[in-house]
Amino acid sequence: MTGDATATRRRVLRVVAALVFLALLATPLAIRHFSSASEEGALSTAAALERHGFAFEEVSRAVGIRFSHEPPLLDSKLEPIMPAVAAYGAAVSVTDFDRDGWQDLYVTSSAMGGRNALYRNGSDGTFQDVAARMGVADLNREGTGVSMGAVWGDYDNDGYEDLFLYKWGQPALFHNDSGRGFARVTEGIALPAWINANTAVWFDFDQDGWLDLFVGCFYPADVDLWNLPHTRIMPESFEYAQNGGRNYLLRNRGDGSFEEVADAAGLTTRRWTLAAATADVDGDGDPDLFVANDYGINELYLNEGGQRFREVGRAANLARTPKSGMNASFGDVFNRGEWTLYVSNISEPGVLIHGNDLWVPTQDPGDEPSYRNLAGAMGVELAGFAFGAQFGDLNNDGWLDLFVTNGYVSGERRESYWYDYSMVAGGHRDIIADASHWPAMRGRSLSGYQEDRVWLNDGAGRFRDVTRAIGAVNANDGRSVAFADLWNRGVLDAVVANQRGPLLVYKNTVTPNHGWLAFALQGTRSNRSAIGAEIRLYWNGLEQVQQIEGGNGFAAQNQRRAHFGLGKASEVDSVVIRWPSGVEQVIPMLATNTLHTIMEPQ
Amino acid sequence: MKFDRRLTAPLLITLILLGAHWSFGVLRGYEAILLAVAATIATELSLRRLLTGQTPQIASAYISGISISILVRSPLLWPYALGGVISIMSKYVLRTKRRHLWNPTNFGICALLFLAPFAVAPLSVQWGNDLWPMLVIWAVGLFTIWRAKRAHITLAYVASFFAFAIVRSLITGSSYAAEVAPITGPMYQLFALFMITDPKTTVSSTWGAVVVACFVAFVEMFLRLAEVIYAPFYALFLVGPVALLVEMWWTARRQVVQPTAPVASSIALD
Numbered sequence: 092m093t094g095d096a097t098a099t100r101r102r103v104l105r106v107v108a109a110l111v112f113l114a115l116l117a118t119p120l121a122i123r124h125f126s127s128a129s130e131e132g133a134l135s136t137a138a139a140l141e142r143h144g145f146a147f148e149e150v151s152r153a154v155g156i157r158f159s160h161e162p163p164l165l166d167s168k169l170e171p172i173m174p175a176v177a178a179y180g181a182a183v184s185v186t187d188f189d190r191d192g193w194q195d196l197y198v199t200s201s202a203m204g205g206r207n208a209l210y211r212n213g214s215d216g217t218f219q220d221v222a223a224r225m226g227v228a229d230l231n232r233e234g235t236g237v238s239m240g241a242v243w244g245d246y247d248n249d250g251y252e253d254l255f256l257y258k259w260g261q262p263a264l265f266h267n268d269s270g271r272g273f274a275r276v277t278e279g280i281a282l283p284a285w286i287n288a289n290t291a292v293w294f295d296f297d298q299d300g301w302l303d304l305f306v307g308c309f310y311p312a313d314v315d316l317w318n319l320p321h322t323r324i325m326p327e328s329f330e331y332a333q334n335g336g337r338n339y340l341l342r343n344r345g346d347g348s349f350e351e352v353a354d355a356a357g358l359t360t361r362r363w364t365l366a367a368a369t370a371d372v373d374g375d376g377d378p379d380l381f382v383a384n385d386y387g388i389n390e391l392y393l394n395e396g397g398q399r400f401r402e403v404g405r406a407a408n409l410a411r412t413p414k415s416g417m418n419a420s421f422g423d424v425f426n427r428g429e430w431t432l433y434v435s436n437i438s439e440p441g442v443l444i445h446g447n448d449l450w451v452p453t454q455d456p457g458d459e460p461s462y463r464n465l466a467g468a469m470g471v472e473l474a475g476f477a478f479g480a481q482f483g484d485l486n487n488d489g490w491l492d493l494f495v496t497n498g499y500v501s502g503e504r505r506e507s508y509w510y511d512y513s514m515v516a517g518g519h520r521d522i523i524a525d526a527s528h529w530p531a532m533r534g535r536s537l538s539g540y541q542e543d544r545v546w547l548n549d550g551a552g553r554f555r556d557v558t559r560a561i562g563a564v565n566a567n568d569g570r571s572v573a574f575a576d577l578w579n580r581g582v583l584d585a586v587v588a589n590q591r592g593p594l595l596v597y598k599n600t601v602t603p604n605h606g607w608l609a610f611a612l613q614g615t616r617s618n619r620s621a622i623g624a625e626i627r628l629y630w631n632g633l634e635q636v637q638q639i640e641g642g643n644g645f646a647a648q649n650q651r652r653a654h655f656g657l658g659k660a661s662e663v664d665s666v667v668i669r670w671p672s673g674v675e676q677v678i679p680m681l682a683t684n685t686l687h688t689i690m691e692p693q
Numbered sequence: 694m695k696f697d698r699r700l701t702a703p704l705l706i707t708l709i710l711l712g713a714h715w716s717f718g719v720l721r722g723y724e725a726i727l728l729a730v731a732a733t734i735a736t737e738l739s740l741r742r743l744l745t746g747q748t749p750q751i752a753s754a755y756i757s758g759i760s761i762s763i764l765v766r767s768p769l770l771w772p773y774a775l776g777g778v779i780s781i782m783s784k785y786v787l788r789t790k791r792r793h794l795w796n797p798t799n800f801g802i803c804a805l806l807f808l809a810p811f812a813v814a815p816l817s818v819q820w821g822n823d824l825w826p827m828l829v830i831w832a833v834g835l836f837t838i839w840r841a842k843r844a845h846i847t848l849a850y851v852a853s854f855f856a857f858a859i860v861r862s863l864i865t866g867s868s869y870a871a872e873v874a875p876i877t878g879p880m881y882q883l884f885a886l887f888m889i890t891d892p893k894t895t896v897s898s899t900w901g902a903v904v905v906a907c908f909v910a911f912v913e914m915f916l917r918l919a920e921v922i923y924a925p926f927y928a929l930f931l932v933g934p935v936a937l938l939v940e941m942w943w944t945a946r947r948q949v950v951q952p953t954a955p956v957a958s959s960i961a962l963d
Contacts, residue, residue: 097746104743105786112786115779119809122771412720438768441810442922446768472768510920511867517881518874519827528874530867 131560139561140602143547144486147562147585147597155217156210158594160570161202163237163259166319171531174500175508176316177201179289179309180259181570181588182240182646186252187212188225189270194575194650196586197227197254198594199238203317205231207238207256216578226273227254227265236260236285236317240571240646244293244302246343248619252651255280257288257306259316279348280304280341286312287336293641294369294378295618295671296356297397301343302618302641307364307382308336322527326363327520330413332386334524335363357400362387368419368643370430371625372452372460376673378623383416383434391460407460409434414445418645421638422482422491424449424469424548428627428634432462435477435495435645439538442509443516446472447480447495470554471495471546476538479645483574483583485561487605487656489633490548494585496569496645500532501539501591508535540566543587567592575650581607581684583654588646606657609686610666612639615693617671624670626653630663657683703752705837706759706887709830713763713879716826720762725773730758732777740785754781756887760798764883765805767813775809776801790941794934796894803930806923815923816880827877834886843890849903850885851876853910861917875925884925894933896940905936 139146151157160181162174169176180201185194193212200207207230209222222228231237236258243252251267264280265273287310293302310316311334314324326332340356341349353359362384369378373393380392380400388410392400404410409432418435425431429452436445449466466472475497482491500508511530515523522528543565546554558564567589574583577596585597608628612621622641627634637653657663662683668676670691681687714720737754741747761776780801784793787800805813838844858872865872875881889895889909895902913928921927 101744101746108740108744108782109786112779112782115775115782116804116808118775119772119805119812122809123811412722439814440812441806442814444766444768444812444814467768507920510917510922511871513922514917515871515874517878518871519824519877522870522874522877525870528868528870530865530871 131555131557133562133564134560136562136600139557140600143557143561144488144602144605145561145582146600147545148600149562149595150598151594151596154596155219156196156594156596158198158200158208158210158220160198160588160590160592160594161200161205162591163201163203163316165316168319168322169316169526172526172529174502174532175512175537176526178500178568178590179570179646180237180239181590181592182238183571183573183586183588183594184241184243184642184648185573185575185586185650186243186648187651188243188252188254188267190251191270193579194577196575197222197241197243198588199240199256199646200231201237201239203231203233203237205237207231207241212577224272226275227256230256230258230263239289240291242291242293242642242648243651244304244622244641245618245620246293246302246304247347248301248614250619252620255291255293255304257286257291259287259310260285262286262288262306276347281349281351282306282339282341283312285315286339287314287316289365290367290646291642292367292369292380293620293622294380295343295623296340296378296380296394296400297342298377298617298671298673299343299345299397300614300616300618300672301345302620302622303343304341304349305367305369305380306339306341307367308338309363309365309385311336311361323525325524325526325529326386327524329386329415329516329523332363333361335361335384335386337361338364338382356398357402358392360390360402362390365417366419366643366645368421368432369623369641370421370638371623372430372432374456376669378671381419381421381432383419385415385417386413388413389416389434393460403460407462409448409450409462409464414448417478418480418495420480420482420644422493423636424482424491424493425451425552426490426550426633426635428636430636433471433480433482433493435474435480437476437538438473439476439509442513444473447474447477469552470556474544475541478569479571479647481572481574481585481644481647481649483649484607484654484656485545485583485585485599485601486547487582487601487607487658488550489605489631489635489656489658489660490550491635492548493544493546493554494563494572494574495544495546496565496572496587497543498539498541498566498568500537501566501568502532502534502536504536504540506533506535508532508537512537539568542566543569543572563597565589565595567595571645571647573644573647573649574654576609576652576654579686581609581686604659606660606683608655608657608663608681608683610653610668611651611686611688612653612668612670613688613690614670614672615691616674617691620651621670621691624668627667627669628655628663629665629667630657631660652686700752701837701841702887703755703759705833706756706763709883710759710763713826725767725770726759726762728770729762729773729777730755732774733758733761733781736778736781740781744785757781757798757801760883760887761801764798764802764816764880765813766816769812772805772809772813776805776813779804789938792937792941793893794937796888796891796929796933799888799894799926799929799933803923803926806926815926816878816883827879827882830879830882831886834882838886838890841890843892843902845899846890846895846902846906847885849906850889850910853907854913857910857914861914864918881925884929889929894937896936901936901940905932908932908936
């Protein structure tokens with residue numbers, strides 16, 4: 092080839108390369124365009140029922156619930172960044188505290204002097220706040236700290252659900268006096284007088300029939316956020332911090348008292364814990380513990396015979412990359428009879444994209460747990476500054492769906508604090524750990540006005556965002572979400588607690604074409620609440636496992652019942668219940684569209 | 694056997710990468726690294742010969758790929774491939790007088806951050822809590838670029854950053870510690886040690902390079918005052934080509950022939 096021909100060829104190739112280059116630069120814009128084009132807008136209830144099988148209606152005021160969370164006002168030394176520090180405390184937990192068969196709600200406020208609420212379900216469609224009458228309202232008094240959340244569990248097996256309130260301050264245990272009131276019994280719980288807890292979970296880790304309690308802490312116990320001698324209270328790193336609060340494991344002695352056994356059990360880390368959940372992830376019959384930590388890696392503790400816990404997070408592949416864990420929820424999203432784990436993290440476009448995790452087990456039966464993150468592949472990775480999340484079959488089609496709350500601090504709409512946040516977060520620990528180094532927020536937002544997400548499981552390995560279509564738009568700073576069948580209709584309703592915002596109650600309407608089945612369990616040899624019981628439902632060639640939970644998500648607790656959607660199936664093959672005691676109960680051919688109350692065989 | 698100095702940068706970057714990931718899990722995963730490196734090398738292999746007829750610069754492409762995988766954070770995989778291809782292509786598409794104008798890695802990262810903020814973020818965290826990893830990287834990095842006679846650029850930039858941080862602190866009211874915080878993180882270590890020292894995209898004279906480094910920090914100050922999170926990358930993106938064009942114009946005016954590829958090119962985040 093001649094020199095001229097070569098030069099001409101290269102000129103042509105350069106033009107082609109330039110065109111390809113331009114096309115590549117345009118590729119992200121095209122991806123953005125097509126991904127946003129697939130987002131679904133609002134639909135009428137009829138259209139949502141037709142297309143997705145369910146629709147939400149926000150009914151809090153209509154049913155007598157007018158509760159708004161108030162944030163804490165902390166030491167004035169934190170004033171420049173107060174909104175970011177005082178960004179926790181909106182919580183909701185579901186229980187039937189008076190055993191009338193209707194689900195009640197306990198919600199927390201976090202202002203000093205603010206009152207928590209216990210909404211008793213009146214069975215007539217309305218709720219009434221009975222917290223003051225029951226003695227569980229005025230729990231944010233000066234000098235005692237403020238509420239961060241609560242979990243219900245029948246620790247003395249008397250048949251009534253007791254209340255553990257965790258706080259940035261003095262934790263409190265309340266005994267339920269037969270649904271007529273609550274008596275503070277805190278002196279027996281073996282916790283320090285002051286801790287800064289953000290999560291707690293009831294579970295019977297030693298399987299002795301008495302509920303034990305895990306308490307996870309954010310700040311160290313010696314930090315009193317209302318009386319700070321200095322401002323070195325922040326995490327020492329945004330990805331490797333180990334200067335948070337220690338966690339606690341309270342073993343129930345069975346006589347109304349607890350002993351603190353965290354050190355002996357191997358729970359010794361000092362990460363910044365925000366959430367925890369339990370499930371038997373290794374299938375050996377005892378409950379294991381997952382702990383979600385902000386500013387670092389998460390932890391998975393395998394229960395070794397109720398004596399010790401062994402941390403295997405890194406070996407199991409779910410604690411290799413530090414993120415900002417703020418939620419822990421277990422669910423069987425594939426109907427394979429195994430526990431998938433959802434962990435929420437921060438995703439702020441262009442600044443910090445951790446992405447949420449959907450940890451899917453990959454191990455063979457009998458092997459050590461191992462996980463693979465399929466959040467991206469399944470479409471549930473990018474939610475926002477994500478907090479609480481729950482799995483539940485919202486349209487009764489037989490597949491677990493996902494509800495995720497979002498948003499950190501909503502201030503000035505057009506002003507963002509992210510620049511300052513990222514400037515400091517990338518620095519050395521001597522800078523990060525001191526709140527006085529943090530630029531003032533001056534009313535700016537930090538991932539504010541982000542909408543919650545409702546993702547519908549299509550049963551084929553993908554989740555679809557139907558938030559707007561089914562009417563769950565909430566741009567408050569969502570924290571906690573819990574599911575319950577509030578009106579005993581065979582559907583899961585949703586309750587969302589917003590930081591500095593109203594409590595939202597979404598009444599669910601589900602297509603009548605889909606059946607359901609629910610279980611209320613009562614332990615006899617096991618703990619009376621049956622927390623930790625696994626229920627495996629076999630129907631239509633599918634298998635789904637659910638469990639009775641003692642707290643999960645972020646600062647949340649779902650109803651005690653297990654709720655299964657059946658799709659169009661009109662019958663089930665069998666139900667296998669594995670009680671915490673180890674007793675296995677097989678129940679063939681149960682009637683559908685019914686709540687079954689089942690007692691553990693003696 | 695004599696050590697080939699062109700391998701210094703790939704080896705150093707690889708060691709930093711592996712050490713950081715092994716110690717602190719800083720990367721998205723090994724698949725992201727492989728994808729980015731494969732994208733840059735494949736693009737280099739195909740374009741270099743086709744468009745210039747010259748031997749591909751595999752080490753240079755490798756460094757670009759590694760750099761993309763360190764400096765870009767994304768839960769998705771496609772940004773690593775796209776960033777890698779765009780980086781290398783920019784060398785062959787955006788050029789004048791047989792020189793490319795932008796540092797390829799800088800161009801690729803800026804393109805991703807500007808065009809795909811919904812999918813990517815810059816590296817914005819430190820590696821661990823200790824001072825030692827930071828000191829080790831600074832020490833090894835400075836030694837390496839000192840051997841390559843480029844340390845003056847890094848030192849000029851760092852000194853300017855600290856000086857302009859005083860100005861920013863006075864203007865914004867933020868503490869000086871907050872304003873200098875970014876430079877204690879690994880993103881700045883890589884940026885100051887290996888990206889702004891790229892000889893192919895900075896001016897060739899010693900004092901000229903010092904002035905350009907100071908000017909990068911100066912422009913960055915304004916971007917930071919405008920709360921631009923990617924300020925250092927954008928500052929280099931803006932200043933680098935202008936400096937090169939000015940040098941070309943100046944050189945042509947004086948009709949002095951200058952070498953375009955000094956030995957030191959092997960140490961930069963090319």
